[in-house]
Amino acid sequence: MKIGIVGGTGDIGEGMALRLSTQFDVIVGSREKDKAEATCEFGIETLKKRGQKCSLTGVSNQQVVDGADIVILAIPYKHLIGTLDTLCGFEEKIVISPVNPMEKRDFFTFTPPPEGSAALLIKRLLPPSARICTAFNTIAANRWKLLDEELSYSVPVCGDDDSAKLQVMEIVNRISKLHAFNAGPLATSHLVECLTPLLLNIARYNKMKDVGIQFH
Amino acid sequence: MKIGIVGGTGDIGEGMALRLSTQFDVIVGSREKDKAEATCEFGIETLKKRGQKCSLTGVSNQQVVDGADIVILAIPYKHLIGTLDTLCGFEEKIVISPVNPMEKRDFFTFTPPPEGSAALLIKRLLPPSARICTAFNTIAANRWKLLDEELSYSVPVCGDDDSAKLQVMEIVNRISKLHAFNAGPLATSHLVECLTPLLLNIARYNKMKDVGIQFH
Numbered sequence: 001m002k003i004g005i006v007g008g009t010g011d012i013g014e015g016m017a018l019r020l021s022t023q024f025d026v027i028v029g030s031r032e033k034d035k036a037e038a039t040c041e042f043g044i045e046t047l048k049k050r051g052q053k054c055s056l057t058g059v060s061n062q063q064v065v066d067g068a069d070i071v072i073l074a075i076p077y078k079h080l081i082g083t084l085d086t087l088c089g090f091e092e093k094i095v096i097s098p099v100n101p102m103e104k105r106d107f108f109t110f111t112p113p114p115e116g117s118a119a120l121l122i123k124r125l126l127p128p129s130a131r132i133c134t135a136f137n138t139i140a141a142n143r144w145k146l147l148d149e150e151l152s153y154s155v156p157v158c159g160d161d162d163s164a165k166l167q168v169m170e171i172v173n174r175i176s177k178l179h180a181f182n183a184g185p186l187a188t189s190h191l192v193e194c195l196t197p198l199l200l201n202i203a204r205y206n207k208m209k210d211v212g213i214q215f216h
Numbered sequence: 217m218k219i220g221i222v223g224g225t226g227d228i229g230e231g232m233a234l235r236l237s238t239q240f241d242v243i244v245g246s247r248e249k250d251k252a253e254a255t256c257e258f259g260i261e262t263l264k265k266r267g268q269k270c271s272l273t274g275v276s277n278q279q280v281v282d283g284a285d286i287v288i289l290a291i292p293y294k295h296l297i298g299t300l301d302t303l304c305g306f307e308e309k310i311v312i313s314p315v316n317p318m319e320k321r322d323f324f325t326f327t328p329p330p331e332g333s334a335a336l337l338i339k340r341l342l343p344p345s346a347r348i349c350t351a352f353n354t355i356a357a358n359r360w361k362l363l364d365e366e367l368s369y370s371v372p373v374c375g376d377d378d379s380a381k382l383q384v385m386e387i388v389n390r391i392s393k394l395h396a397f398n399a400g401p402l403a404t405s406h407l408v409e410c411l412t413p414l415l416l417n418i419a420r421y422n423k424m425k426d427v428g429i430q431f432h
Contacts, residue, residue, distance in 0.1 A: 107400045110407060152432075156418060182421035183414060184323045191326065191414040198399060198407040202372060202431055205398040214430045215418055216368075 003171070004029060004068025006061045006075060006083065009039045012098065013074030015144025016136070018043050019151075021054035023174050028056065029064030031086075036060070050147065062087055070094040070167070072136070077101045077118055081125065090130040094164045097122050097189070098136035100196040107204070108197035112190055119158065119189035133159035133168045134189040135180070138196055140210035151176035153212040156183035156192045181215055219387070220245060220284025222277045222291060222299065225255045228314065229290030231360025232352070234259050235367075237270035239390050244272065245280030247302075252276070266363065278303055286310040286383070288352070293317045293334055297341065306346040310380045313338050313405070314352035316412040323420070324413035328406055335374065335405035349375035349384045350405040351396070354412055356426035367392035369428040372399035372408045397431055 003020055007013045008028030017028045021043065028043075030036035036058030047054045065071055065087050075083050077099050099118035103111045115121045119134045126132065135157045143151055155172045157180050159165035165182065172180035183192055195213060203211045219236055221229045224244030233244045237259065244259075246252035252274030263270045281287055281303050291299050293315050315334035319327045331337045335350045342348065351373045359367055371388045373396050375381035385396035399408055411429060419427045 107404055109404065156414065181418045184417040184421050188323055188325065188414070188417055191410050191417070194407050194410055195414075198372065198404070198411075199431065201400040201404055201407070202397045205400050211431050214432065215415065215427050216430065 001025070001070065002027060002068045003070045003072065004064035005072045006064050006087070007079075008064070008074060009035045010074055010076070011141040012144060013072075014039055014043070015141055016072065016074055017056060018047065018147060019144060019175050021056040022047060022052050024171070025055040026057070027064050027067055028058050029061035030058070031061060033058065033060045033063075046147075062089075065089045065093065068093070070096065070171070072096040073099060073122065075099065080118060080121065084122070084125045090126045092129050093131065094167060095122065095126060095130050095132045096135050096168055097132060098134075100137055100193045102197040108200040110190075110194035110197050112193070116187070117190040117193050119186050119193070123186060131159070131161040131164035132186060133157055133161075133165055134183075134186065134192050135168050135172060137192050138199060138213050139178075140212065142210045143212065151178050152214070153178055154215040155180050156215075157181065158183045158186050158189045158192055160186045217241070217286065218243060218284045219286045219288065220280035221288045222280050222303070223295075224280070224290060225251045226290055226292070227357040228360060229288075230255055230259070231357055232288065232290055233272060234263065234363060235360060235391050237272040238263060238268050240387070241271040242273070243280050243283055244274050245277035246274070247277060249274065249276045249279075262363075278305070281305045281309065284309070286312065286387070288312040289315060289338065291315065296334060296337065300338070300341045306342045308345050309347065310383060311338065311342065311346050311348045312351050312384060313348060314350075316353055316409045318413040324416040326406075326410035326413050328409070332403070333406040333409050335402050335409070339402060347375070347377040347380035348402060349373055349377075349381055350399075350402065350408050351384050351388060353408050354415060354429050355394075356428065358426045359428065367394050367428075368430070369394055370431040371396050372431075373397065374399045374402050374405045374408055376402045
């Protein structure tokens, strides 16, 4: 099983690629293939120094969609439509959205599109056979990158395709100490996406860093 | 300092009253004063059997507002407007809203009023000098009542009046193992209120009971 990361050279995608590549075949995409290759070289080097084997290849975003079974859209909300406009071939793919529509005004707030959530916007933009799941929304970029630290967080996963959701949950549960929870159909994704502005506000008003969440 | 619970004979109010009354002077309100008195008698008896002292008095909802320094609105969202219409005297009071606007359709979903949150609706309905805070939204009624169990949860608190918010956070931190977090101004309350439908969905789809939340 090949996992691809669209926007894999970005802040979140980079740490995600590091953690995933020790468990799965990972292809990292960028608008500029060179940048993706450089990120992967650096990643392979970093993991080698830690004595960890990995499978990590840098390609273009389109090659990620073409080559991966599971495509993670690790792109900021503001670039979501622009990026998806340039890509095709999502038919039958499992597509993971960690995207959170939000803005920083006086405080962080949830700014969903008319569809209600980034996940439902993605559903409208991609072919009907794409199997979209919401996951990884609340894991901070820094936490992905701090490889010495365990990720002891809960990860709510939404989706309408049960077998796709199960596969995504299995991937989540393979990473560090992440624990996947079925959070319901894709239409509930807004409840997950608005966790991140809440966590950012809590970090800000309590002078904390990279606050995460656990359900129990 | 006297804490009053409007709707204190309801599902959540009852357990809240039990836990709070061992630490604070608590007055419990109901539309029917008799019912509030019966709830308190039962509560005093329950705590006595456990060897715990408490201060618990049953009154009418209006007497709660008149007599308490801090008023908790432990009422379901659907009765919020109806209940507040019958009450007056909230000037200068600290008012805690644990109210979550939500509905169960195929799944639980957040159904905010035009104001954006129950907290902002309450702000519109009460006099401007009322000091409204959002708190206790995600603690399940059952958990409040299971006195043998610690409440190891995080409690996000929103509000515009810093001194009121601080007092509310201090109250939160006195109860079992609850841990208060400043979640920002009252306008961010929707981010807290929509945690509860998420937690109810997670409970449902993962066959769990009374799921709570921790930030860390």
